[in-house]
Amino acid sequence: MQAAVQAFKDHLAPIIDLRAAAAVLGWDQETYMPRGAIEARAAQLGTLGRLAHELFVADETAELLAAAQKEVEGMEYDSDEASLVRVAERDFEKATKLPSELVAELARASSLAQQAWQEARSEADFGRFRPHLEKLLELSVQKAEALGYEEHIYDALLDEYEPGMTKSEVESVFDRLRSDLVPLAMAIVAVDREKHSFLLSSYDIQSQWDFGVAIMMDFGFDFERGRQDRSAHPFTTTFSINDVRVTTRIHEDFLPAGLFGSLHECGHALYEQGISAHLERTLLAGGASLGVHESQSRLWEILVGRSREFWTHYYEPLQERFPGHLGDVDREQFYRAINKVEASLIRVEADEVTYNLHIMMRFDLEIDLLEGRLEVADLPEAWNAKAEEYLGLVPADDAEGVLQDIHWSLAAFGYFPTYALGNLMSVQLFNRAKDEIRDLDNQIGRGEFGELLSWLRDKIHRHGRKLTANELLERAAGSKLSEGPWLEHIRRKYSDLMGVDF
Secondary structure, rough: HHHHHHHHHHHHHHHHHHHHHHHHHHHHHHEEEEOOHEEEEEEEHHHHHHHHHHHOOOHHHHHHHHHHHHHHHOOOOOOOHHHHHHHHHOOOHHHOOHHHHHHHHHHHHHHHHHEEEEEHHHOOOOOHHHHHHHHHHHHHHHHHHHHHHOOHHHHHHHHHOOOOOOOOHHHHHHHHHHHHHHHHHHHHHOOOOOOOOOHHHOOOOHHHHHHHHHHHHOOOOOOOOOEEOOOOOOHHHHEEEEEEEEEEOEEEEEEHHHHHHHHHHHHHHHHHHOOHHHHHOOOOOOOOOOHHHHHHHHHHHHHHOOOHHHHHHHHHHHHHOOOHHOOOOOHHHHHHHOOOOOOOOOOOOOOOOOOOHHHHHHHHHHHHHHHHOOOOOHHHHHHHHHHHHOOOOOOOOOOOOOOOOOOHOOOOOOOOOHHHHHHHHHHHHHHHHHHHOHHHHHHHHHHOOOOHHHHHHOOOOOOOOOOOHHEEEEEEEEOOOOOHHHHHHHHHHHHOOOOOOO
């Protein structure tokens, strides 16, 4: 490696370490930390956030970056060196716009807010979370203003999760998607009148856990370089390419929650574990965008895990674990049950058809909050109105309504659209994988996932942050982001499942 680039990498490495240390503390807060430690943990995260930020925006970083920029001139666009400098330049430009005090306060306030959210959710009491959310919204507005934007305040925050994407582009995608999705969902719901009460029986929690872990191992998750734990809201976090943590939540009385939560987070983790080892301890060791990240989790959870082929292999082992619940339920009944389309209140447990409607309503609410048309105090009422508008349902309380997602306690405004974008990307990528792996369906039917994982590793995972979401999608799928393939997938799948053309 060139001398200037190596010096720049050496300078960045301790900054990456500080960020990883903060991630460890964040993971611990969500899994094992005693409740009484929250004030100390908030201070610790604030300190680490401030130190990492100050080191990154220091004059030395600018000097080393400038030297590295000269050294990579003429190198291949997606070489490790040129990509590192290109991504670092973008990150540095953004970071220098943010005051260290704001970075530290956001880290501290979000740490306190996470525990307040957990307590408020457990008691279905938005009032306990409200002052924290008001503070985080205020700080997020300050952050957006500091970062700057050309068209809309939302653009600055969305760019944190989906670089280069704007509010107007998301609205355009959502408008096109909504026009076809709403009547399609209504048509499927009108046909699918079956009830599947067997999913709501009492399923042993440890047996659920063990079954999910076995599938994760089959998918390719390396438990020597990662682990799974339980948390209030499933998530994946990374301290290193060789230390990737996932969590799930298991409901004793609803089998799909824990199972598909594990498969979903496994998809995220496979991405992180598949990043090229050469990118370890650099700014490139991460996902290209959260939309791309979500494409991986939805691909494994939905396109693989809820497919008929998948359950050709795994249904008998599941029956053997739960003979009292599933012994009289045939595989096709189970397949129909886990793919039932029905308006529901909880996003992470929504079917794949109505899921995007959950995202659209959250996007609308975020815009209203940031534009000042909606006060935080009025958010529960606004949430309920949106739920009725989009889903035809009204939450019974705040826990199944405005408090169900952790994201706002993390000050993650701008995050939600990436879920829908990832849904669309997942089908585009899976379609191309099926074109290039001719017997992929048969492999899935045999419980063999090595070739699919290798394809994803080559096309997506290994690149880390070297390429943008658009660049990855065009290279891997041969097309730009489009809602068309996803809509066609839904029509084809449910026409086959219901025996009716949609």
